[in-house]
Amino acid sequence: MTERSYFAQAGGHPAQTELMTGRAVFTESYAVLPAGTMRDITTSYLPFWDDTRLWVIARPLTGFAETFSQYVMEVGPGGGSDRGETEPGVEGVIFVVGGAVELSLDGRTHLLGQGGFAYLPAGKGWSLRNRGAEPARFHWIRKLYEPVEGLGRPDPIISSDAEVTPTEMPDTEGRWATTRFVDPADLRHDMHVTIVTFQPGGVIPFEETHVMEHGLYVLEGKAVYKLNRDWVEVEAGDFMWLRAFCPQACYAGGPGPFRYLLYKDVNRHAAFLPRR
Template sequence: MSPKYYAPHGGLPGQEQLLTDRAMFTTAYAVIPKGTLRDITTSFLPFWEGTRLWVIARPMTGFAETFSQYIMEVQPGGGSDRAETDPEAEGVLFVVEGQVTVTVDGKSHTLTEGGYAYLPPQSGWILRNISDAPARFHWIRKAYQKVDGLDMPEPLFLNEQDITPNAMPGTEGKWATTRFVDPNDLRHDMHVTIVTLEPGAVIPFLETHVMEHGLYVLEGKGAYRLNTDWVEVEAGDFMWLRAFCPQACYAGGPGKFRYLLYKDVNRHMPLRLR
């Protein structure tokens, strides 16, 4: 069965609906449920045509400081010839609906649903939607941390459906991670992966580690332990975690529970304010 990818479409709830929702922001984590991704919460960017976006994470002092994450919506004919304006920013794109064409160094790559692109700083990439339907994709941005003696990574264009997930030891494949980048390649200072848990599977301990996390639920539902709280999440929800925030989960079923995961990796901890 082909993977499923939840994508927001905006709109507004009816006047008859209650205000109650699951949105929350704490000192350790935030939950941005799919119900908040409405027309009135969209933004726009310079040099992007036929495009709006939902900003679901941004660097915030005292919370999570390494990345931003957008859900982009590009109409047919839309896109940008100046997609990234920050010369230090690297990016990852992940397509959840439709298709886009990304051009780097004069070579074009078509990304369909499940498509992934890694784009190093100053790659001058161009993105266009040349199809006849809207395209929706995640755009994760981070300031690349250079290290003397390590080259910068090259662009990558992949699709999750062509990659065999890595099963976690002792789980019989019930908990697995789809990796787009070799974890031993220390040129990369961020990983964007897909975590899949079969119905009833569990992350069986409270993880506490140094990476900041962004978790967007692509498919299914689950119960997630975040710091001291249990939170129910479903496809379209986003969880945003500070470093060391305790985390674990149960997959709720009846189908797979899958999420797109960001974390910062492979670098010393900064000891001085920039």
């Protein structure tokens, strides 16, 4: 496995001499939050999390993300929480992009370094600490779990980018592959968080238009991404939100791999709105 790099926000402030015009876009069908929007002034804080700040890059909101929230977490040395998730019924995924964290779940402790992955089922209490000397940075994706009568609940998963062999898309000569931490045939899961990798020159050769809502955080590299009717340049540290049925396609620009952390909702009936 080739050694991977993962973009991790460090905050800070731009110089007063910098131009304010950037690549941030917010539309009814997609949004782009460039890495440069994640500054000290845009951080948030959470109850029961010590020495921790975060960037909220997606949240349930009319006209924006509907099925999930996503945070970029920064936990200082010794920081963390003994009450990781406080909302009943919410499942989560953690993916580490910088430093390391100690995750305690079901009476066991796991050390997650860069590329570390954890699926945290709804109803499972867990805690997290940074035992290192440097800040730890990770993505925390949260979703309200949708149980199905007669279908069991998913188990915790502890894994890493390095442990999973990417699955190549057919007829792409390895230019397009997906790292799957969850078996796609396991219908207990109602969300998938994967890593998509394009080698230089790799493409999504048609306009994908489908029911899944997406969150895409660029871990490495750069590309030109088709979002609805627009072609947008993106690079490591940028985040994209795509609503359901937003057309999308991609050209990987090189010179190295283009990789992103991908969220999508799966395996459930389309919900009907309550009758008025």
